[in-house]
Amino acid sequence: MSETTGRTFPLLPMLGHTKGKRSAVTCALKCDNACSGDVCNTSANGYFRDIASTAMSRRAALGLGAAGALAVVLGGAVTGGDAAVADSGNGLSDAAKKGFDKSKLKFTAIKPVDAAVDAFTVPEGFDWKPIIRWGDPLFADSPAFDLNAQTAAAQARQFGYNNDYTDILPIPGSKDRRAVLFTNHEYTNENIMLPEGFDPAEARAIGRAGHGLAVVELERKNKNKPWSYVQGAPLNRRFLTDTVYELTGPAAGTNLVKTIDDPAGRWIKGTLGNCAGGTTPWGTILSGEENFNGYFAAPGTSDGDKRYGITSKATTRQWELDEPRFDTRNSGYANETNRFGWIVEVDPFDPTSTPKKHSAMGRFKHEGANVIVSPSGRVVAYMGDDERFDYLYKFVSKGKYQAGDSKEARKNNMNLLSEGDLYVAKFTGDSPADIDGTGKLPADGAFDGTGEWLPLVVNGTSAVPGMTVPEVLVYTRLAADKVGPTKMDRCEDVEPNPRTGKVYVACTNNTDRGKPGKEGATEVNPRTLNRDGHVVEITEGREQTGTKFNWNLLLVAGDPSKNTSAYFSGFPADKVSPISCPDNVAFDSVGNLWISTDGAPGTIGYADGLFKVTLEGPERGKVEQFLAVPRDAETCGPIIHDEERTVFVSVQHPGEDGSFAAQNSFFPDYVPAGATPAAGAARAPRPSVVQVFRK
Numbered sequence: 156m157s158e159t160t161g162r163t164f165p166l167l168p169m170l171g172h173t174k175g176k177r178s179a180v181t182c183a184l185k186c187d188n189a190c191s192g193d194v195c196n197t198s199a200n201g202y203f204r205d206i207a208s209t210a211m212s213r214r215a216a217l218g219l220g221a222a223g224a225l226a227v228v229l230g231g232a233v234t235g236g237d238a239a240v241a242d243s244g245n246g247l248s249d250a251a252k253k254g255f256d257k258s259k260l261k262f263t264a265i266k267p268v269d270a271a272v273d274a275f276t277v278p279e280g281f282d283w284k285p286i287i288r289w290g291d292p293l294f295a296d297s298p299a300f301d302l303n304a305q306t307a308a309a310q311a312r313q314f315g316y317n318n319d320y321t322d323i324l325p326i327p328g329s330k331d332r333r334a335v336l337f338t339n340h341e342y343t344n345e346n347i348m349l350p351e352g353f354d355p356a357e358a359r360a361i362g363r364a365g366h367g368l369a370v371v372e373l374e375r376k377n378k379n380k381p382w383s384y385v386q387g388a389p390l391n392r393r394f395l396t397d398t399v400y401e402l403t404g405p406a407a408g409t410n411l412v413k414t415i416d417d418p419a420g421r422w423i424k425g426t427l428g429n430c431a432g433g434t435t436p437w438g439t440i441l442s443g444e445e446n447f448n449g450y451f452a453a454p455g456t457s458d459g460d461k462r463y464g465i466t467s468k469a470t471t472r473q474w475e476l477d478e479p480r481f482d483t484r485n486s487g488y489a490n491e492t493n494r495f496g497w498i499v500e501v502d503p504f505d506p507t508s509t510p511k512k513h514s515a516m517g518r519f520k521h522e523g524a525n526v527i528v529s530p531s532g533r534v535v536a537y538m539g540d541d542e543r544f545d546y547l548y549k550f551v552s553k554g555k556y557q558a559g560d561s562k563e564a565r566k567n568n569m570n571l572l573s574e575g576d577l578y579v580a581k582f583t584g585d586s587p588a589d590i591d592g593t594g595k596l597p598a599d600g601a602f603d604g605t606g607e608w609l610p611l612v613v614n615g616t617s618a619v620p621g622m623t624v625p626e627v628l629v630y631t632r633l634a635a636d637k638v639g640p641t642k643m644d645r646c647e648d649v650e651p652n653p654r655t656g657k658v659y660v661a662c663t664n665n666t667d668r669g670k671p672g673k674e675g676a677t678e679v680n681p682r683t684l685n686r687d688g689h690v691v692e693i694t695e696g697r698e699q700t701g702t703k704f705n706w707n708l709l710l711v712a713g714d715p716s717k718n719t720s721a722y723f724s725g726f727p728a729d730k731v732s733p734i735s736c737p738d739n740v741a742f743d744s745v746g747n748l749w750i751s752t753d754g755a756p757g758t759i760g761y762a763d764g765l766f767k768v769t770l771e772g773p774e775r776g777k778v779e780q781f782l783a784v785p786r787d788a789e790t791c792g793p794i795i796h797d798e799e800r801t802v803f804v805s806v807q808h809p810g811e812d813g814s815f816a817a818q819n820s821f822f823p824d825y826v827p828a829g830a831t832p833a834a835g836a837a838r839a840p841r842p843s844v845v846q847v848f849r850k
Contacts, residue, residue, distance in 0.1 A: 178787055178812040183471055184342050185808075187449025187464065194667060195464045196544040198636035256769075258745050260797035264732050268764070268783035270756035273820045275806070275845065276764075276783040282850045283782075285823040286336065286803075287371060287384045288841040289316050295387035302837045305349065307360035311395055315340030316348070316365035317842045318805040320432035320442055320523060320739075321792030323373065323382070324503065326390075331378040335390050335503045336371045337440045338792065338805060338844060339429035347839055350815045359477055367426060368394035368442060368510075370503045378799055381846055392506045396425035399509065400499065403573040405615075406514035409625045412494055415487025416480060423494045423512060424480075430541065431523030431648045431739050431792075436534075436556060437568035440501045443521030444512075445541055447495035450474060452482040462632045463520075464542070465492055493629050498524045498538070500572060513572045516550045517611070517631035522647040526572075527699060528556045534571045535699045537658055539646035543665045544674060545632065546640045547580040547649065549608055551700050553615075574615075577628070578608035579640040582706060584678020592669050592676035592683035594711055594720025602678050602722075603707035606693070609638045610702075644668060644680045644688065648739045652770070654746030656699070659709070660691040661737040664754060679706065682720060686758045687713040687735040690750070690768075709748075709776065710768070712737060714759040724776030732780035734766050735759045738789070743797040746770065749781075751790035751804060763790045765804055782847060785822040785840075787811040792844075802847045810840035 262278040277283050290300030290313045297312035318338040326333040343365040345358050372388030375381060385391070400423045406412055413420035430445040448464040452475045455467035475482035480491045497512040498521055516524065519540040526536045532555035538548045552575040557564035584590065584604040586597035596602070610618035611634050617624045619634045627634040644665035651658045662680070669675045669683025676683050679691060690710040695701060712735050713721035715728035723731050736754030743749065748768040755763045764783040769775055784790050784806050792805035810820030820840040 178808075180344065180346065180811050181787075181789075181808060184344055185446060187446060187471065194543055194673065195462055196542070196632070196636065196642060197461075256772075256774075258743050258747060258797045260743065260795070260800050260802070262779075262781060264779035265764075265781070265783065267733055267759075267761040267780065270760055270762050271786060272762060272783075273786040273810070273822065274783075274825075275785055275822060276762075277847050278781060280850055281847055283845055283847045284381050285843040285845050286373065286382050287314050288823060288843040289314055289318075289365075290841065291384065292386055293369070293371060293391045293393060297386065302839055303350075305361055307357060307364045310361050310364035311393060314371070315367055315369055315393065316343045317341045317807045318369075318844055319430055319791045319807055320440075321794060321803060321805045321844055322432075322434050322440060323794055323796075323803065324434070324438065326372075332375055334373045334382065336373050336382075336384070336844065337369070337501065337503050338371075339368045339426075339432065339442045340366050341429055341445075341807065342366065344808060344811060347810055347813050347815055347818060350837075356477065359472065359474060362472060363396045363474065363477075366396060367398065368429065368499075368501060370501070370506070381848060390504065390506055392503075394426065394501070394510060396427075398426075399424060400426065401509050401511045402494070402497075402514060403511050403570075404514035404516075404628065405574075405612075406518075406625045406628045409629075410490075411625055411629045412490055412514075414480065414490050414494070417494075426499050426510075426512075427495050428520075429499070430521070433523055433525035433536070433650075435500075435526045435568075436528055437565065437571075438502075438504065439569070440503055441524045441526065441536075441572075442499045442501065443523040443538070444496050444499060445520045445522060447492070447520075450481060450495075451492050452484065453492060454484060458633060459630050460492070462630070462636075463492070463496065493518070496520065498536075498572070502569075511573075514625075514628045515573055515575055515577065515612075517548060517577050517627075518629055519545065519548075519631050522649070524550075525648075525650045527651050529699045530697055531700060532556050533700050534575075536572070537649040537651065537660075539643075539649045539660065540632070541645050541647050541663070543645055543667050544642040545646070546635050547643055547646045547660060548631075548635075549578045549580070551576045551578070576613045577611045577631070578702065579611055579635045579638065580606055581609050581639060582606045582641040582677070582679040586678060590676050590678050590681055592681070594682040594722070596722060597678070600725075601707055602681055602711070603705070604678055606704045606706050608702040608704070609640055611635065611638065641677065641679060642674055644685050646691075647737075650740050650742070651699070652742055652746055652748070654742070655770070656695070656697070657770075658693040658695065659740050659748060660693065661740050661750065662689050662691060663736050663738055664688040664758070679708070681708070681711065687711075687718065687721070688737050688754075690737055690740075690748075709770070710734070710737070710778070714761075717759070723778060726774060726776035726778075731776070731778040732766060733759050733761060734778050734780070735761075736763070739791055739793055741793040741795050743767075743795040745797070749793050749795050749802075751793045753789040753791075756787075762786070763788065765790050765793055765802065785809045786820045787813075788820070788822065800849045803844065804847070805842070805844050807842050809842065813840075815839065 343362040370392040373382040428446040432442040496518040502508040522541040534552040536550040552571040589597035644662040692709045711722035714733035715721040735758040738753035739751040752763045762783040788809040794803040809822040813819030
């Protein structure tokens with residue numbers, strides 16, 4: 156970083172190597188240029204033709220424990236609390252019989268929007284409004300946002316940058332008029348946040364304060380009115396890089412996580428690179444620590460460093476200049492990187508609570524975690540490791556969920572993720588001879604097969620030869636390599652459908668598949684040089700704690716007018732919205748799948764957006780685009796309140812490729828048509844949580 160300009164990313168290895176309008180700046184800041192480096196998974200595992208390899212979901216069935224008794228809630232829509240049961244294969248599931256087309260959220264799909272357009276586009280008859288933006292003041296004493304007078308102290312009291320996972324939970328007793336919003340703040344882009352010549356140390360401090368998590372109270376006049384956030388509300392909270400988290404589970408207190416600052420190995424400062432997440436049945440929020448590797452200067456020589464992409468190259472942000480713990484070469488900090496890469500749990504209804512990091516759920520680049528309760532009462536969480544050729548995981552709790560609002564139930568449920576079994580997925584295709592890497596449909600008419608959850612930790616014992624339980628949990632990638640799971644094309648969000656019990660895995664892309672020395676196509680990852688990604692549908696049956704499953708591909712994404720391998724479960728390809736790079740998923744109250752995308756500008760040339768997908772019946776596989784986000788932006792954290800005809804998304808990194816002096820976007824504070832900005836007024840894009848509603 157230049158000490159005169161305050162720039163924090165002088166090196167852009169992906170510049171000239173990204174496709175279409177994909178930003179090399181995003182690659183540098185979000186994932187430390189992962190695609191420009193070596194693949195982290197160099198294990199021999201899987202390098203052959205085809206690897207033999209009560210449901211509640213994110214925002215599902217929220218019994219908010221001590222927060223107060225609530226109706227069972229799915230994405231804000233009141234539903235029944237019965238356990239969902241997957242279709243047995245004998246005709247349509249109960250959800251389909253009741254009608255996936257019965258959602259109150261009716262719309263006409265928008266046309267694809269060119270990636271260069273700086274606009275937030277919604278269907279005819281709808282409008283949009285930001286709920287909260289980067290820099291908005293959260294507390295009674297927070298300063299108003301001033302683009303030209305930013306400080307780290309101010310940012311720590313304001314809404315953070317690049318909001319990703321988002322959820323909105325009703326506050327008990329508020330009669331639909333108050334709620335609490337949670338979001339995480341994945342990373343910052345000081346190049347468009349701060350002017351040239353900004354003090355470098357203060358710029359780094361502002362960047363640190365822009366990371367973390369936020370809890371914000373919302374209010375509205377009634378359920379037909381948009382939400383607004385409440386400055387100074389009692390539940391408002393920021394989680395910063397010095398916020399203390401409790402490490403739980405078998406790795407806590409071991410020598411693998413101790414540092415000079417924390418000789419007990421149980422108390423960790425901060426959370427980094429948070430991406431997607433999930434909401435638990437007991438009303439807490441889970442957030443996944445993903446691309447933490449780029450924040451650390453390190454030797455980069457150990458097997459652990461290499462497998463997690465931790466290198467000796469200069470860091471982009473250079474926080475090690477301010478805090479020695481970000482340089483693991485410093486005495487006493489060798490284990491600091493081992494303290495990141497976990498699932499974080501936050502209680503949004505208790506502003507005095509200590510957030511947790513759960514070692515029992517494994518350490519990798521977590522996209523998120525989505526929790527269900529099996530009919531046996533054990534909690535099951537699904538998790539994707541967002542890296543090329545990495546794996547899909549499942550956690551099953553030792554303890555059982557207790558319904559109700561008692562202190563006993565609350566205490567029990569708050570510890571469910573601290574102890575349990577950890578598995579990794581192996582997929583077997585039933586048509587391996589038909590998979591040639593082009594995405595051509597097998598002769599049997601489907602990409603499908605069976606699968607197995609391979610044990611890593613079971614009944615408190617390591618199932619990986621030569622590794623202890625703490626070693627398996629701290630070095631989960633290395634442990635998984637040893638048992639032979641299936642290498643995936645960046646499995647990101649993984650969520651069970653609360654209406655059918657089926658699990659959906661968004662595989663964003665993998666342009667390295669099939670390159671020399673890299674694994675070729677498999678039936679569950681059927682395309683080489685996979686730019687557009689695909690969606691896997693998993694059926695486990697009623698008891699999700701088992702180790703066997705069936706699977707098929709719901710979508711093989713792409714623009715069917717340009718890519719003949721695009722597949723939509725047999726639905727006519729000329730009647731769908733083009734879709735590429737599926738990232739986050741959500742469900743509406745009747746079980747339709749909604750997909751937000753990240754990377755479409757670089758693959759099909761259109762802006763990223765949010766898409767509805769019908770899952771069953773004659774229109775299974777029908778994709779309809781609901782909205783498109785502005786120039787350079789990504790669509791994150793979708794929430795579907797179809798009963799109220801309202802949708803929420805987090806808009807991340809708008810205008811990413813600009814500079815402070817020449818911005819690429821002015822979202823969301825656009826100047827009305829015919830008006831001009833005030834003379835000399837500085838303007839910048841502001842990542843925001845947006846609500847879309849009927850006019």
